[in-house]
Every structure is written in structure tokens, then in C-alpha cells.
Amino acid sequence: MSADENFAALGLNLPPAPKPLGVYKPLLIDGKHCYVSGHGTVQDDGTLIVGRVGDHLTQEEAKIAAQQVGLAILSTLKTNLGSLNRVKRVIKVLGMVNCVPEFEKHPFVINGCSELFAKVWGEDLGIGVRSAVGMGSLPGNIPVEIEALFELNDEA
Amino acid sequence: MSADENFAALGLNLPPAPKPLGVYKPLLIDGKHCYVSGHGTVQDDGTLIVGRVGDHLTQEEAKIAAQQVGLAILSTLKTNLGSLNRVKRVIKVLGMVNCVPEFEKHPFVINGCSELFAKVWGEDLGIGVRSAVGMGSLPGNIPVEIEALFELNDEA
Amino acid sequence: MSADENFAALGLNLPPAPKPLGVYKPLLIDGKHCYVSGHGTVQDDGTLIVGRVGDHLTQEEAKIAAQQVGLAILSTLKTNLGSLNRVKRVIKVLGMVNCVPEFEKHPFVINGCSELFAKVWGEDLGIGVRSAVGMGSLPGNIPVEIEALFELNDEA
Numbered sequence: 202m203s204a205d206e207n208f209a210a211l212g213l214n215l216p217p218a219p220k221p222l223g224v225y226k227p228l229l230i231d232g233k234h235c236y237v238s239g240h241g242t243v244q245d246d247g248t249l250i251v252g253r254v255g256d257h258l259t260q261e262e263a264k265i266a267a268q269q270v271g272l273a274i275l276s277t278l279k280t281n282l283g284s285l286n287r288v289k290r291v292i293k294v295l296g297m298v299n300c301v302p303e304f305e306k307h308p309f310v311i312n313g314c315s316e317l318f319a320k321v322w323g324e325d326l327g328i329g330v331r332s333a334v335g336m337g338s339l340p341g342n343i344p345v346e347i348e349a350l351f352e353l354n355d356e357a
Numbered sequence: 358m359s360a361d362e363n364f365a366a367l368g369l370n371l372p373p374a375p376k377p378l379g380v381y382k383p384l385l386i387d388g389k390h391c392y393v394s395g396h397g398t399v400q401d402d403g404t405l406i407v408g409r410v411g412d413h414l415t416q417e418e419a420k421i422a423a424q425q426v427g428l429a430i431l432s433t434l435k436t437n438l439g440s441l442n443r444v445k446r447v448i449k450v451l452g453m454v455n456c457v458p459e460f461e462k463h464p465f466v467i468n469g470c471s472e473l474f475a476k477v478w479g480e481d482l483g484i485g486v487r488s489a490v491g492m493g494s495l496p497g498n499i500p501v502e503i504e505a506l507f508e509l510n511d512e513a
Numbered sequence: 514m515s516a517d518e519n520f521a522a523l524g525l526n527l528p529p530a531p532k533p534l535g536v537y538k539p540l541l542i543d544g545k546h547c548y549v550s551g552h553g554t555v556q557d558d559g560t561l562i563v564g565r566v567g568d569h570l571t572q573e574e575a576k577i578a579a580q581q582v583g584l585a586i587l588s589t590l591k592t593n594l595g596s597l598n599r600v601k602r603v604i605k606v607l608g609m610v611n612c613v614p615e616f617e618k619h620p621f622v623i624n625g626c627s628e629l630f631a632k633v634w635g636e637d638l639g640i641g642v643r644s645a646v647g648m649g650s651l652p653g654n655i656p657v658e659i660e661a662l663f664e665l666n667d668e669a
Contacts, residue, residue, distance in 0.1 A: 224472055225485065226484055226487075236485070299649075302565070302649055312535045328538055330540065330548045331550050332550060334551065335652075336490050336492065338491030348488045379627060380627035380631055381640060382642055383642070385641050394644060493612065494610075494616050494646075495619070496646070504644045
């Protein structure tokens with residue numbers, strides 16, 4: 202099964218590809234590497250999931266928010282590359298959680314994104330290195346922001 | 358116009374290239390890629406702009422601080438590479454803001470650096486991917502720290 | 514002296530290579546580049562050093578914790594690559610400190626890792642670019658998390 206087929210089988214919607222909130226590109230191709238800007242919790246109607254984890258959001262709600270960030274990244278990939286099949290594998294994910302200082306379950310939260318990528322590109326190619334960490338704050342008070350680096354397939 | 362000419366036309370000063378505060382290199386070349394360490398708010402006299410955004414600094418002051426970080430990065434590039442023309446394009450910027458937990462305008466702040474890079478290398482090549490996020494604290498209580506990845510031109 | 518010999522001469526123990534706490538790989542090879550996931554303060558018995566810097570831990574204790582993170586990274590490299598000699602040089606380190614908002618000595622703390630790498634691969638090749646920054650929180654309340662990028666030698 203291809204990545205596009207894997208994604209279709211999940212029965213999930215892609216939100217609209219988020220427009221930059223500042224002076225940056227959502228995605229940049231450098232040879233066989235595809236860099237993706239920090240993405241937020243864009244929902245199907247274009248609005249953002251907001252709130253601090255451990256205060257307004259539970260860790261289970263935050264994990265769902267991280268999946269939504271993953272969907273926003275997939276939307277950016279599909280919009281810019283034409284197909285998720287263009288991605289060969291996940292190299293790196295930086296998962297940033299906007300949470301209270303006492304929060305300790307960042308890996309659990311970011312798994313919401315990582316498990317999505319593993320379903321799309323498979324348990325080997327869909328899983329790369331990762332850091333999952335706690336921020337002091339995030340733009341617009343979103344609970345999760347994720348940036349990523351992918352390797353592209355040779356074929357155009 | 359070249360990057361050096363573009364910069365000269367801005368009428369801005371380059372601060373002294375900051376010396377490492379720890380065990381790291383300000384800049385590292387890896388083939389056609391140029392990695393730049395996290396830079397702070399170095400001013401022309403070598404002192405740092407300090408203070409937490411949303412507390413000691415307004416977002417407008419923080420945006421100016423982010424431009425100053427951009428100038429410090431340009432100074433490191435020029436000092437180590439000889440010319441800003443050696444840089445072909447901006448690949449990636451990680452903009453880190455030292456702010457109160459309620460702060461939401463990180464992209465606005467980091468635009469202070471990104472708009473500078475866009476003026477130096479142009480609206481396409483001067484703009485890469487980016488994350489703009491809120492830290493719990495930064496070294497010496499600087500309001501902004503930025504690390505970056507550039508692609509170099511083939512010609513030496 | 515080789516990196517393995519340099520490390521042996523330090524008389525330090527390698528903790529067990531940490532197992533992923535989420536959906537990620539500890540290390541990923543991409544051509545001549547070796548990406549390493551965010552590592553924590555794994556001790557020889559597998560337990561973690563925990564506590565917030567500036568609250569539960571002094572900066573001196575935190576620097577030792579950062580060295581322990583460096584040892585965990587070395588353990589992951591050795592376990593996955595077979596030898597520290599496979600690494601040609603350090604390209605990049607992102608050092609993240611879980612500390613109180615007033616903390617200012619992040620570079621001092623992360624030097625605990627950077628000085629270790631400099632002893633293993635030498636003052637030139639063992640030192641790359643770096644950012645040392647303050648997080649709002651870290652998984653399991655560890656005081657330091659570090660991710661890194663290495664360049665590998667050509668020879669397998």
C-alpha cells in the first residue's frame with residue numbers, strides 16, 4: 202500500500218494547509234530533503250485547538266491535538282508535493298508541548314503525531330528520531346507545535 | 358544586487374561577531390550547508406539586550422531584539438565566510454522567545470530577524486522554513502535566541 | 514588516539530542505551546549523517562536524574578546531569594554503530610535545560626555534555642554548533658535533554 206492509500210484507509214480528513222503566520226515557507230525542498238516549518242493544531246474549519254496542557258487540556262486531549270498537528274503537516278506535504286508518496290521516510294520530528302511546568306508526559310502527547318506518521322509510511326520508514334519537550338508558551342496558545350524533516354523519494 | 362550590496366543599502370551596523378559563551382563553534386560548514394549556533398541579542402557595543410518579553414519588553418521591542426539577533430548572525434557569517442554573498446539561501450530558522458507564559462505573538466517577534474534575511478537575500482532565497490516558539494528561559498535573560506541553517510553557493 | 518581509546522582513558526561508565534519512551538528511533542542514519550533523538554539523564558542503573566534546575570538542582574549538579582546525557586548519547590552511538598570511531602565529528606547539539614524562569618547559565622550546564630564530546634573526538638572535531646536554552650518542562654521532570662547530529666566516517 203502506498204502512503205496515500207494508507208492515509209485514505211484511516212478515514213481521517215486533512216485540514217486546509219495552514220498559511221504562514223509570519224515570514225517563512227511552510228515547506229522547503231533541499232535536494233532529497235524536505236524541511237517542514239513548525240505546524241500548529243489546524244482543524245478542518247481552519248480554526249486552531251488552543252489551551253495549555255495540564256491546565257485547559259488533559260494529556261489525552263493533547264495527544265489528539267498532536268495528531269491534528271500531524272494532519273496539518275500531511276496537508277502541507279500533499280498540497281506542496283502533490284502526494285504523500287513523494288515522501289520516502291521520516292527523518293526527524295521536534296515535538297513541542299505548551300504545558301504547565303509540572304507536566305511530564307510529553308512523549309505520550311507527541312505520539313499522537315508519530316503514530317499517525319507510522320500508519321502513513323509504515324512502522325520503519327514512518328518513524329524517525331524525535332525530541333518531545335515542554336515549551337514556556339506557543340503562538341496563539343496552541344497546545345502543540347511540531348516541525349519535521351523528511352527524506353523524499355528519488356522519482357519526481 | 359548582491360547580498361552584501363543589499364545589506365549595505367539598509368544602512369544598518371553589524372555588531373561584533375559574538376564569541377562563544379560555551380564549548381561550541383559559532384558556525385560550522387558541512388559541504389554546501391552552513392550551520393549557525395544559537396545567537397543572542399548582541400549590540401554594537403558588544404552588550405546584550407536583556408529582559409523577558411511580556412514583562413520587561415513589549416512585543417515591538419522584542420521584534421527589534423530579534424532583528425538584532427539577525428544582525429549578530431550576519432556578523433558571524435561575514436566574519437567566518439568573508440561575505441554574505443557566500444550564502445545562497447536560508448533553509449531553516451529556529452526562533453526562540455523568552456517570554457511570559459501568556460505571550461502569543463512569537464511569529465511577530467521572530468519576523469524581526471526573518472524580514473532582515475528577506476531583505477538581504479531576497480523574498481524567495483532569504484525566506485526558509487521556521488518555527489517561532491516560547492522558551493521557559495534563555496541564557497543571560499536575553500529575550501530572543503535564534504539558530505539557523507543556510508545553503509552556500511558552489512563558488513568559493 | 515581513537516575516539517574509543519579517548520573514551521576509555523576517561524574512566525567513565527556508559528549507561529545502558531536508553532529505550533525509546535515513545536514512537537521514535539534512538540538514532541537514524543541518513544547517508545553520512547547520524548541523527549540522535551533527544552536523550553535524557555540515564556544513569557548506570559537505568560534510572561534517571563530528575564529535578565528542575567535552580568529549584569531541586571544547582572547549576573553544578575545540572576552540569577553533571579548534562580554529562581550523563583552525553584554518556585547516554587555515547588551509549589546509543591556505541592550500541593547502534595558498534596564503535597565511537599564511526600563518528601567523524603559533531604555537527605550540532607541542541608541542549609535543553611528544565612529550569613526556573615530566572616535561570617541564566619544554560620551554556621555552563623550544557624558544557625557538561627560538550628566537554629565530554631570534545632574529550633572523545635577532540636577539540637576540533639568534537640565541537641560543533643550549539644544552542645543551549647531553557648524549557649518550560651521536560652519528560653519525567655529530567656533536568657536536561659539533548660539531541661545531536663553527527664557526521665560519520667566514510668569507512669563502514
